[in-house]
Amino acid sequence: MERKTRIAVLFGGQSSEHEVSRVSARSVLENLDSEKYEILPVGITKNGEWLPYRGEYGLVETGEWEEQARKEFDKAGARLSSAFPSVKNFVEEVCGGPVDIVFPVLHGINGEDGSVQGMLELAGIPYVGCNILSSAVGMDKAVSKILFEHAGLNQARYIVVKRHEIHGDISEIHKRVETYIGYPCFVKPSNAGSSVGVSKVKDPAGLAKALETAANYDRKILIEEFIDGREVECAVLGFDEPVASTVGEIIPCNEFYDYEAKYIKPDSKICIPADLDKDVIETVRTDAITAFRALDCAVLARVDFFVQKGTKKVFINEINTMPGFTSISMYPKLWEAVGISYRELLDKLIELSFLRFREYYRLFERRL
Numbered sequence: 001m002e003r004k005t006r007i008a009v010l011f012g013g014q015s016s017e018h019e020v021s022r023v024s025a026r027s028v029l030e031n032l033d034s035e036k037y038e039i040l041p042v043g044i045t046k047n048g049e050w051l052p053y054r055g056e057y058g059l060v061e062t063g064e065w066e067e068q069a070r071k072e073f074d075k076a077g078a079r080l081s082s083a084f085p086s087v088k089n090f091v092e093e094v095c096g097g098p099v100d101i102v103f104p105v106l107h108g109i110n111g112e113d114g115s116v117q118g119m120l121e122l123a124g125i126p127y128v129g130c131n132i133l134s135s136a137v138g139m140d141k142a143v144s145k146i147l148f149e150h151a152g153l154n155q156a157r158y159i160v161v162k163r164h165e166i167h168g169d170i171s172e173i174h175k176r177v178e179t180y181i182g183y184p185c186f187v188k189p190s191n192a193g194s195s196v197g198v199s200k201v202k203d204p205a206g207l208a209k210a211l212e213t214a215a216n217y218d219r220k221i222l223i224e225e226f227i228d229g230r231e232v233e234c235a236v237l238g239f240d241e242p243v244a245s246t247v248g249e250i251i252p253c254n255e256f257y258d259y260e261a262k263y264i265k266p267d268s269k270i271c272i273p274a275d276l277d278k279d280v281i282e283t284v285r286t287d288a289i290t291a292f293r294a295l296d297c298a299v300l301a302r303v304d305f306f307v308q309k310g311t312k313k314v315f316i317n318e319i320n321t322m323p324g325f326t327s328i329s330m331y332p333k334l335w336e337a338v339g340i341s342y343r344e345l346l347d348k349l350i351e352l353s354f355l356r357f358r359e360y361y362r363l364f365e366r367r368l
Helices: 018-031 058-062 065-076 087-095 115-123 132-139 141-150 171-181 204-215 259-264 278-294 330-336 342-360
Strands: 005-012 037-044 050-052 101-104 158-162 185-189 199-201 220-225 229-238 243-251 269-271 299-308 314-320
Touching (some): 005 018, 005 087, 018 058, 037 065, 037 087, 050 065, 058 065, 087 115, 101 342, 115 132, 132 141, 141 158, 141 278, 141 314, 158 171, 171 204, 171 220, 199 204, 204 220, 229 330, 229 342, 278 299, 278 314, 299 330
Parallel strands (some): 005 037
Antiparallel strands (some): 037 050, 185 199, 185 220, 229 243, 243 269
16 A cells, blocks of 8 residues: 655744634645545644644644643653754654655745745755745745846835834935825835735825834835735746636725735625736736746745726736635635635645755755
């Protein structure tokens, strides 16, 4: 009998999106084919502890997993067996043995930003998703905007300020916003996701508070032009020849698609496919692949756009290298709309990730 693929699923993490990660992970855990995979859930607490978990998947979403995992960990007296463990030793012992591949269902910093990807590279263990570089630059909106501009993609006007600039006299920032951006505008941390720390600023009076809010999450802050448009998203899947899904539209229940509209209120709507002209949909799909390649992404990403009202001009907003994976998240829903089920999608992601690992693997020993 053929051995099952041992897959470790990481969830939680040290980020403002810890809870979102748990919801995504529950869906992934429940949809992985247990006939193909030996599934090894590992939770990362907000304090950075790594805990193997073998209980009910529903408790992952609620947060109750942690107490149960601690009890099992203490009962087993689990400790690293090697006095001088390698990164690979650490990962395998936390997972309870050798691992074929890791699925880091982690959103935000310390998970989606190349940090965990770097650790797994050091361990020499394949993992689902983009590599260190594309994960890092995809997380950093300011850096990704530079690459998008180089690739010829339309973007809203923006400026970048640092945390130290907003303490004290911010008259210079006001001048830059009024001259180059205008009101209303959006203020957001450069490195964050799920709209955490994002504010819509309608006039100069609200700028200081919005800057302080964003600065709680990152030292680098983006101030962006407001695009009066429809919010649409496109999923990308693949490696050397990536393909784009159909396009979906978000109709937020709040003024914009903030954290509350995404995860708390049930009133936001998703329309798949988006009710857009065919040429606009094709522009979005083409631009999504361009963005994917500009950041050297591999395996998966979701690319978010605005379609400006009146002109129907397409503006790229951002890219997500580990998008939400709940049963109602846009990434799996977009593929479901073209005939790829959630379970089939997970299989494809795992297959592509093994391919990416082989292609990106670099020998480090010097050859004489």
